[in-house]
Amino acid sequence: MDRYDVTIIGGGPVGLFGAALASLHGMKTKLIESLPQLGGQLYTLYPEKYVYDVAGFPKVLAKDLAEQLIDQALRYHPTVCLSQTVNDLEMLDDGAYRVHTLSESHESRTILITSGLGSFTPRKLPQASAEPFVDRGIHYFVPAMSHFQGQRVVVVGGGDSALDWALAIAEPAAHVTLVHRRGEFRGQQETVRQLEEHPRVSIRTFSECAEFQGGTRLESVVLIDHRDKSQHVVVADAVVAALGFLPDLGALKTWGLTLDGSSIVVEGPMRTNRPGIYAAGDVVAYEGKEKLIATGFGEIGNALGHIRGYLDPKKRGGLPHSSNIKMD
Ligand SMILES: Cc1cc2nc3c(=O)[nH]c(=O)nc-3n(C[C@H](O)[C@H](O)[C@H](O)COP(=O)(O)OP(=O)(O)OC[C@H]3O[C@@H](n4cnc5c(N)ncnc54)[C@H](O)[C@@H]3O)c2cc1C
The missing domain is CATH 3.50.50.60 (FAD/NAD(P)-binding domain)
Incomplete structure (x- = not known):
């Protein structure tokens, strides 16, 4: 089984930005999404609404923002698995993880949970x-x-x-x-x-x-x-x-993560209580948390800076500026 550096659970705006940033910075990245399409709440709940508070976009339709995020994420070729809901988590002897969906298993050195409202359960x-x-x-x-x-x-x-x-x-x-x-x-x-x-x-x-x-x-x-x-x-x-939709963490509730209701408690650089498992976006709880796209993007930067150092201690000290990376 191919082993990834980081496996991101949830392809909403925060997970998509996570996939872009992780693969841009050379991490072998997998993104798993339970729905047949990426985009999270932007596509599923309010595609035709304008959003005015995402940096760099004075006014953007939610579905257009989702498309830009998908385009940015796919540019760096992460592996994307659609229509797969992550259920089980298994810790391996060497500290890596195996996550299971109904159809497949995936192995990864770290996990980044960006499952937002959870798998959307409509009322x-x-x-x-x-x-x-x-x-x-x-x-x-x-x-x-x-x-x-x-x-x-x-x-x-x-x-x-x-x-x-x-x-x-x-x-x-x-x-x-x-x-x-x-x-x-x-x-x-x-x-x-x-x-x-x-x-x-x-x-x-x-x-x-x-x-x-x-x-x-x-x-x-x-x-x-x-x-x-x-x-x-x-x-x-x-x-x-x-x-409306009922927020539900689903099986992630049983992973031994510290929870606050339906949210995962994180500290510092979006670290959960389990080594190598991070979380960002609407799914997390910490003092002063705002459930906004902008805060989710910031959390991703912090999480991936730390994940990069976790994967390779020589790379501790944060993410380098992307403007110093030569890309097409
Ligand atoms: C009507 C409305 C208007 C909004 N307007 C704004 C606004 O103007 N500005 C703003 O900043 N924010 C706004 N928000 C909030 C914003 O949409 C959220 O903060 C944002 O979507 C959070 O992104 P996320 O990636 O963390 O989660 P989500 O967008 O919820 O995406 C999570 C993804 O994870 C997937 N998933 C869940 N569980 C699993 C699993 N076990 N396995 C695999 N995949 C899984 C889900 O299917 C989903 O696609 C609005 C929200 C709503 C409902």
Whole structure:
């Protein structure tokens, strides 16, 4: 089995920057991601939103930032494994590690955990009638906007994600119905205003989906208004359930790492309590931690500076400036 210097678990923005930096600095690098695509929250949760607080990008669409990060990471040819969720960890006699996914095992001298919110577990629609239509009209992960061309779409939820998706989907869609069980939205009021003024959007507050109906595919949704218990049938080709995601470390919880809830406690240069295992990005906890892309990038620099010295004590003292490295 090929042994790597560093294996990065999670291909979100922080793991991608980690893959770029580790391979740029000559470490033999592997990146393992549980989803079929890289990009983490940027791609999965808010691809169509603008981000304004990443250094060097005054304003950038989340999906474009993800593409830039993927491009930067792949430039230095790390090994990338997609659709593999890391479950088990085994420490070898010489202090290296073997991590296991359902399909493969990977050996590495160090591990860098950048698993963010964990493998994204969407909050499910509670109605039993939803289940047969998952991926036959009901989406927990939003497909490309072109998928909704000319469709009648119901978006469920009251937070920023629901509002953003409703607005983005209203462009290709024939009509969007936004359904929220409360009277007020938790998301940005400016987006609520844009939705209220949109000619192809209807908003139904105090309402919930009571039943999903159809044959082999979804055809309609029965809504119930809690105020007077009245029912209303909406013809629908698609439902986007934007009810949020549950952070879950999954099997990483059982690795003997010091945890703070669903986060991994790190100290100094992003070191966990286990030798050779580091963590960075949304998954970590330390005093003053901010869950931002910018802080995740800084943490990666600290982690890899230390990992490089851990792998080769002659290289202790931090990462050299990249401007001194001759690259194509
Ligand atoms: C709606 C929204 C808007 C946001 N806006 C901003 C903003 O404007 N500015 C900003 O700085 N931040 C913003 N954030 C936060 C930002 O997206 C996160 O801080 C950032 O994505 C964290 O990156 P990460 O790489 O640590 O984790 P993630 O992006 O969560 O990526 C982790 C990756 O690890 C994978 N993974 C998890 N477990 C495993 C496993 N066991 N095996 C293999 N792979 C695994 C996951 O599938 C995922 O792809 C926003 C977040 C949301 C939800």
